[in-house]
Amino acid sequence: MFNFITKRSFVVNLIAAIAMFFLLAVIFFTMLPIITKHGKQLTVPDVKGLNVKDAIAKLEAAGFDAEVRDSIYIDSIPPLAVWAQTPDKGAEVKMGRTIHLTVNKTVAPMVAMPDLEGLTFRSAEMMLKSLRLNVGDTIYKPDFATNTVLQQLLNGKTLKPGTMVAEGTNITLILSSGRGSVENPVPDFIGLTYAEAREILSASNLNVGSVIIDSGVSDTLNAYIYKQYPTRKNEIGDFNMVRAGEAVDLYLSATKPVKDSSGAAQQPPANE
Structure with a gap:
């Protein structure tokens, strides 16, 4: 075999090599659309709110891969429900694209209760939101500083700063209504x-x-x-x-x- 190649002139071998290169290039670019699924666009379905298992099954049935990328705790949706997806619903993407999911945690993380006494209601509300806690009932009581927090309660009992509470907990605030007029x-x-x-x-x-x-x-x-x-x-x-x-x-x-x-x-x- 090698004798056959070496007996041919250099020019003939060069032409054969170039021809082989072009043949391989034609085959590659012909197969490229098949390999990359070029032109096969699919619409991403909406899986928000579904249980993660149901969401993955729905995505796979539609021709996508699915992967849980992150988790978060939201008290208004069920545990293990999908909170967000990337790409979002309605996006046109290639078949086989991986859809990343953010899933709701099964157990609420614990956070340290801040000291809200003396803060204005607005400041207390912002601080609670930053810790993923909620303002529950607001009870007004006559006192000097209008609309400031006098006391923080949980289930009717005083909640001391530093106490660990679950994210999503409703905190009752006793607020000052100012001095009475009578x-x-x-x-x-x-x-x-x-x-x-x-x-x-x-x-x-x-x-x-x-x-x-x-x-x-x-x-x-x-x-x-x-x-x-x-x-x-x-x-x-x-x-x-x-x-x-x-x-x-x-x-x-x-x-x-x-x-x-x-x-x-x-x-x-x-x-x-």
Whole structure:
């Protein structure tokens, strides 16, 4: 065989090589459309919202490959449902193209609850959204700073900053509505325990102001109030008035004060 090639002239071999090259080129370019499926365009079907298994089966039946590329957590759609697809529905692509899917997670990721107290409602809402948490109920309570967050709750209980909660959780916010317009007499707290006074303040939409605790107090909640500001009555015997949202300062002692008929404390705390 090699003798046959070497016996021919160089020019004949060159012409044969060139002819062979062109023959192979013609075959290659003839087969290229078949190899690349040139001209065979398919429309990508819509698989958003389908379970990932159903979505993959639908894509494969339509002539595509499918691959889960990413996952996300959305509380409004079922677990393992397709949230997004690339290319999107209606796109014209070649047969056999891989369609990438983003699938909803089965378990919500946990995030640390931020401290929203003191923030405006708008700022609190934006912070919750950035963590994929939702604003649940909004409850308004009289207080000084209008439309600021006074408290954050989950299932009716105070939610401390740093507590881990699931994405998509609804957070209840207690917001300030500003001071009330109606004035009411200041409640009388003298002789009550601090726990009792807090309940009355809450029921009256008033706030605890400064709390001054004597050195002998070991149990704050059960300590007695011997002085308050503003007082129940002024110097001429008229009632002092407060609006909802205002604060009352309380002075606590371990000794329960004795009150006279006017309601004033007759003796100072034992530790004064």
